[in-house]
Amino acid sequence: MVGKTIDQLLVGDTAQFSKTVSETDVYLFAGISGDIYKLWETPKKL
Numbered sequence: 001m002v003g004k005t006i007d008q009l010l011v012g013d014t015a016q017f018s019k020t021v022s023e024t025d026v027y028l029f030a031g032i033s034g035d036i037y038k039l040w041e042t043p044k045k046l
Contacts, residue, residue: 004013030036
């Protein structure tokens with residue numbers, strides 16, 4: 001999809017998006033959603 005405008009999109013076109021979720025993302029989401037549960041913030045020891 002890189003380089004296409006909205007007018008150039010056709011039925012059946014596909015695109016991909018990927019992101020690695022970081023520790024910062026988890027903290028930001030917890031703050032925005034109000035879901036402050038210590039389990040989400042504590043790294044699990046394997």
